[in-house]
Amino acid sequence: MKTTVQMIIDALIEPVGRLEQTVDTLKFGDPSTEVTGIVTSFMPTWHVIEQALERKANLVIAHEGLFFSHHDDEAEGRANMIHQAKKRCIEESKIAIFRFHDYWHRYKPDGITEGLIRELAWEPYVSVHQPSASLLNIPSLPLKDIAEHVKQRLGIPYVRIIGDLDMICSRIGMLAGYRGSGSLAIPLFEREHADLVIYGEGQEWETPEYVREAVRQGNPRALMVLGHAESEEPGMKALAIRLRTKFPDIPVHYIKEDPLFQLF
The missing domain is CATH 3.40.1390.30 (NIF3 (NGG1p interacting factor 3)-like)
Incomplete structure (x- = not known):
């Protein structure tokens, strides 16, 4: 039996139960698509998406938002050329992206x-x-x-x-x-x-x-x-380990971004 994007999402939210209000939604992709590989990351950056495609992974599970705001407000990004270029890249690739923020913080323990x-x-x-x-x-x-x-x-x-x-x-x-x-x-x-x-x-x-x-x-x-990403990246690494156990037939990769800031 094939494992779909929706089946992965359901497994992720099951320990918490469905939240009435949450930023954790499928941002791109078809929930009925069969999953060929999963990438977890702190943020779904351009680099992370490229790495997912190289690994033939068609589902990215990211903790933070795509478009530089917590609520991924589409209206705010319409005049933003970086937002629009990233959106086109995702749509052309047909990759699925799921935000996993609120649910992961509500696991016990977090x-x-x-x-x-x-x-x-x-x-x-x-x-x-x-x-x-x-x-x-x-x-x-x-x-x-x-x-x-x-x-x-x-x-x-x-x-x-x-x-x-x-x-x-x-x-x-x-x-x-x-x-x-x-x-x-x-x-x-x-x-x-x-x-x-x-x-x-x-x-x-x-x-x-x-x-x-x-x-x-x-x-x-x-x-x-520590820095926001530095403190939360290990949690997304831990998620990859959990998913490998839950879905042993699907390749799961954790991708860590380069440090955001440099000292000068």
Whole structure:
């Protein structure tokens, strides 16, 4: 029996149940198409789509949106030449693209955060999974050693840090993606007694300023900022592993993009 695009989608949303409101829809493609191969990625960039076609994969499952906004607003992109060129490329290729954002975050535990923790080899140290964050108790290490471990495990060239690099940390609050706001991150210090919070992205005048003030007041706390993609790519890698188990007869590939920013 053939496996269709819709069958893959149904399998992905089944652990959560259908959401009434979500950005997770089939953006391009025919749901009745037989799947010849799957690519998972953080974003369905031009490069990712080209790599999928080279691998004869006709279904891309991506965490973030195609057209540079969370809601992929078609009206916003009509006058955008980059949007239009990308849309033509996708339509001509007849590749199917499914957004897998809201559902993956609603898995228990959150699929993106779980993937990040697994990539860091910190699964044995998880204390509790909250809806938006996870708390871990790792063996005590200086902040600089934790930073080196994170860079090595994630294969990233740098992280951004606030705090004393020699500070000993063991209690870590983990927030993947765009969850670095003060309303989410600061309670991890205040209520959960985190020494260090690690997140992907957030406002630079909320949590970072809180940590700076805490340090100046003599309350040792630290913040590590990975980057949005850097914190969520491991979750899409974990999804590829899950799909290979679920659909062993279909080739599944995870494609990681190059780092978005360069230091100058």
